[in-house]
Amino acid sequence: MQTGLLSRSATARTLTAAVLATTLAMASAASRADTGPANNVVRFSTSATQEVTQDLLSITLQATREGSQAAEVQAGLKQVMEAALTEARKSAQAQGMEVRTGSFTVQPRYNNSGRINGWQGFAQLILEGTDVARITQTTGRLNQLNVINVSYGLSRPLREQYESSLTSQAIARFKTRAKQIAADFGMKGFTLGEVSVSSTDPGFEPRPYLAKAMSMRAEAADAPLPVEPGKGVLSVTVNGQVNLTP
Secondary structure, eight states, X not given: OHHHHHHHHHHHHHHHHHHHHHHHHHHHHHHHHHHOOGGGEEEEEEEEEEEEEOOEEEEEEEEEEEESSHHHHHHHHHXXXXXXXXXXXXXXXXXXXXXXXXXXXXXXXXXXXXXXXXXXXXXXXXXXXXXXXXXXXXXXXOTTSEEEEEEEEOOHHHHHHHHHHHHHHHHHHHHHHHHHHHHHTTOSEEEEEEEEEEEEOOOOOOOOOHHHHHHHHHHSTTSOOOOOOOEEEEEEEEEEEEEEEO
16 A cells, blocks of 8 residues: 555656646747847937027026014015015016025024124025016016026926927937848848937036126116026937847
8 A cells, every 4th residue: 555655656746847847848938939039139229419599597586684683684584575576576477487486594693702693694586487588677677686596498398399309300210220220131121129218408508697697787777687598409319129020
């Protein structure tokens, strides 16, 4: 009886090993079939670029106050900011010129002994939009604030417009190059593999107009602030692989 049990156990182990070997062989074959002819895969990238002019202007203005009491400084900043906001909002326009407040800070001022001998603070107002004339004219009227920063960028609508066009160009170049590569290798065509599309932030050239703007603002307080946009290159790249078909 014991000999029979041992025989049946050995037979079961043999069958299990055979099934396992068959399963591994099938999995290996399937894996080779899925990967396809690796020698027919070609990787490359194409890109499209466009020089663009910045259209989004952002101007930061700041009020500063000093006093012996923190409440005094805070009240002074609040008063000047309320007046500036009232004036700026008269010219506010959706996308053309948006008005918002920036930092508002009140902090102690120390003497040489490390003791508090007063308080100082600042409050910021930011004008931003694509209507350059409106923004610069409004800035000229806000005489109670000082201009501390002028910067340009790309508005979202303009960036999306450029990116849409550049993406189409980069994809068309990718397909054209894939056809040429297939022809050069004597293949009938290609199928797309893994492909990615990406864009880069344009590196705009700086414009040293802030010092000039501050000088002209001092000479003519109500005059529009002189500004000049910069230019940069926006790029879209298509990177991926194609499978050449014999």
